[in-house]
Amino acid sequence: MDLEAVRTFVAAAEAGRFQDAAAELSVTQQAVSKRVATLEKRLGVRLFTRTARGVRLTVDGQAFLPHARDLLRAEERAVASVRPGRRALRVDVIGRRLAPATLLGDFRRAHPEVELDVVTLFDVDAAVDALRSGTIDASFRAVTMPGRQLPDDIRAVRVYDEPVQLLIGPAHPLAAAHTVTPAELAGHRIWMPGLVPGTEWAAYYDALAAAFGLTIEITGPDFGTEPLLDTIAGSSSLATFVGERTRLVWPADQSLRRIAVGRPTPVYPHSLIWHRENPHPALAALGDHLGSGRLDHSDAGTWTPAWA
Amino acid sequence: MDLEAVRTFVAAAEAGRFQDAAAELSVTQQAVSKRVATLEKRLGVRLFTRTARGVRLTVDGQAFLPHARDLLRAEERAVASVRPGRRALRVDVIGRRLAPATLLGDFRRAHPEVELDVVTLFDVDAAVDALRSGTIDASFRAVTMPGRQLPDDIRAVRVYDEPVQLLIGPAHPLAAAHTVTPAELAGHRIWMPGLVPGTEWAAYYDALAAAFGLTIEITGPDFGTEPLLDTIAGSSSLATFVGERTRLVWPADQSLRRIAVGRPTPVYPHSLIWHRENPHPALAALGDHLGSGRLDHSDAGTWTPAWA
DNA sequence: GGGAAGGCACAACCGCCCGTTGTGCGCCTA
DNA sequence: TAGGCGCACAACGGGCGGTTGTGCCTTCCC
Known part of the structure; x- marks a missing residue:
């Protein structure tokens, strides 16, 4: 269409x-007539009844009209999403099913008037570059990687410490546990395919494994979450880590179990970073929203990497 | 676009x-390349980075993608709204700001999975014709007009008795009243432009005027609701009738007032009518929804025309 | 390191769609 | 009944979009 x-x-x-519409669109009346006739032919229905004083919508035309307006609005939003300058607020998240995306969903509900686009970059370096070039406006990252220092023109605020949970199948020996300590996981096989070396995500789990003597396998290609969850659900020895707010979409019959990890609870330090001089009006609203719900991360019962 | x-x-x-996309769309790789290049040119941004093993979305492309999907979904809905057979549920209402539209809004919220289109036909006769021809699936009307009988193949259920209220400006002598009786309105000027003779809407107010000795003026052309409300708000003698759930969109400074009418309260009998053999699956859901919220209209304190 | 293969872009060609001009027809109005 | 208004049809022309043919770059593999 x-x-x-x-x-x-x-x-x-x-x-x-048709004549007035033609004038408004700067085409001839015949062009309008042709366009409408073509549209009617494609849809298979008559949209207007032609009268001596103009045209009137048919019932089909009345039903189609709001959808047509929706289409034009959607087009406008689509164009606006990539328009240089004054485009929608664009935020980079580490994954669309992880906690940052959930937080952005909350923000979207709280501020429905803010146009918001979500993208995913490779790592912190790419995010910083994109922030500087104005390609994105903000990024959710664990920015305090070892040996890295944020440049002066990038601001960062730690907005959410997300508890890590264990995800296992019903046949796993820990399936009946309510809470496990990190130390109890030593010797168990923890499988995390898709963990890309060099990212801050991988650095976090490296530190976690080192701190508690865990073995985290990242072997094998990443086939996506569905095969991973299938394997976990059917295995009596494999486990994986997920964030507390990670959304899993798995068939209900798999009966996967989330087991809390405590004493201490490893938490993943999500931070929001943005460029100091970014003038986007919605950026302040996002900062306020996240700041208001910020968790207190001085809790002694949690664990984060030493470099965090 | x-x-x-x-x-x-x-x-x-x-x-x-591009090659795989071309195969799926049954065009050549070059056509896909050209289409994408044209789109990028129109948008003014690069959507893909071209690599040796294919293409990868740029950040702009990532931001644009969900909007592109929205566009295609909107197109699908638009086409579906007029597709003969299996189209969305189509309901005729007497006006988009009156109570039936409000009831349909409630239904839409309660059943977001139901595709619903709202149209407005001229009168009951047109609605019955449209129901029989399958052009619409249901209609909100006050069907019990004097001298009219619904055909056997049309079903009707009275779903909502809407109290009539008086709408006046702050300078009107009744502006301070909490409730007025219909009889007290005799002698006041009640102005209702846009009341089309021959419709059941007009028949109702004719009966109301006759029952209580009121004078209802329908003189003058109908310029829409805004000029009407402007005039009412600035007049010390003009009043008009509105339904209890009629949505008015007027500038806040006009300070129009709604005055309840009681002893008895004239109520407008909105009915839902549909064709006996209409097979649309969502029609039953609409009937259930309206039936569950149906008001008891056996109240002796209300008034309806004798033919209702 | 060099050849082969895979994948996208560019050029040329062409058919078809779209818009314009010119005209006809039906309906309402005076 | 004549005139005007408004939409549809016909003929024409240009430009857009698709295909074929080809070139270039990257990656992979020997």
Whole structure:
């Protein structure tokens, strides 16, 4: 379907006459007539009844009109999402099912007027580059990697310490446990395919493994979450880590179990970083929203890497 | 913007290679390349980075992708709204700001999975014709007009008795009243432009005027609700009737006042009518929804026309 | 390190769609 | 009944979009 035809249809419906719609669109009346006729042919229904004083919407036309407006609005938003300058707020998250995406979902509900786009970059370096070039406006990252220092023009605020949980199947020996300590996981096989070496995500789990003597396997190609969850659910020895707010979409019959990890609870330090001079008006709203819900991370019962 | 290009963009983003997208769309790789290049040119940004093993989304492309999917979904809904057979549930209402539209809004919220289109036909006769021809699936009307009998194949259920209220400006002598009786309105000027003779809407107010000795003026052309409300707000003698749930969109400074009418309260009997053999699956859900919230209209303190 | 293969871009060609001009027809109005 | 208004149809022309053919770059493998 051609959006130019849809735009013509809306203009004609509002004007009530093809001639006026044609004037508004800077084309001839015949062009409007042709566009509408083509649209009607494609849809298989008549959208207007032609009268001596102009046109009037048919019932089908009345039903189609709001959808046509929706289409044009969606087009406007799509164009606006990539328009240089004054585009929608663009935030980088580490994964679309992880806690940052959930936090952004909360923000979207709290501020429905803010246009928000979510993207995913490779790592902190890419995010910093994108922040500096103005390609993105903010990024959720664990920015305090060992040996790295944020540049002066990048601001960072630690907004959410997310508890790490163990995900296992019903046949796993820990399936009946309510809580396990990190030390109790030593000797168990913890499998995390998809953990890309060099990312801060991988650095976090490296530190976790080192601190408590765990063995984390990242062998094998990453086939996506579904095969991973399938394997975990059917295994009596494999486990994996997930964040407390990680959304899992798995078939209900798999009966995967989340086991809390405590004494201490490893928490993943999500931070929001942005460029000091970014003028985007919605950025302040995002900062306020995240700051208001910020958790107190001075709790002695939690664990973070020494470099965090 | 061309939706075919948008569809191509989504296919290429999912496939990761122009060649695969081309195969899926049954065009050549060069056509996909051209479509994407044209789209990028129109948007002014690069959507893909070209690599030796295919293409990868840029940050702009990542931001654009969900909007592109939205566009295609909106197109699908638009086409579905007029597709003969299996189209969305289509309901005729007497006006988009009156109570039936509000009831449909409630239904939409309660059943977000139901595709619903709202149209407005001229009168009961047009609605019955449309129900029989399958053009619409249901209609909100006050069907019990004097001298009219619904055909056997049309079912009707009285779903909502809407109290009538008086709408006046702050300078009107009744502005301070909490409730007025219909009889007290005799002698006041009640102005209702836009009341089309021959419709059941007009018949109702004719009966109301006759029952209580009121004078209802329908003189003058109907310029829409805004001028009407402006005039009412600034007049010390003009009043008009509105339904209890009628949504008015007027500038806040006009300070219009709604005055309840009681002893008895005139109520407008909204009914839902549909064709006996309409097979639309969502029609039953609409009937259930309206039936569950149906008001008891055996209240002796209300008034309806004798023919209702 | 060099050849082969895979994948995208560019050029040329062409058909078709779209918009314009010119005209006809039906309906309402005076 | 004549005139005007408004949409549809016909003919024409240009440009957009698709295909074929080809070139270039990257990656992989021997």
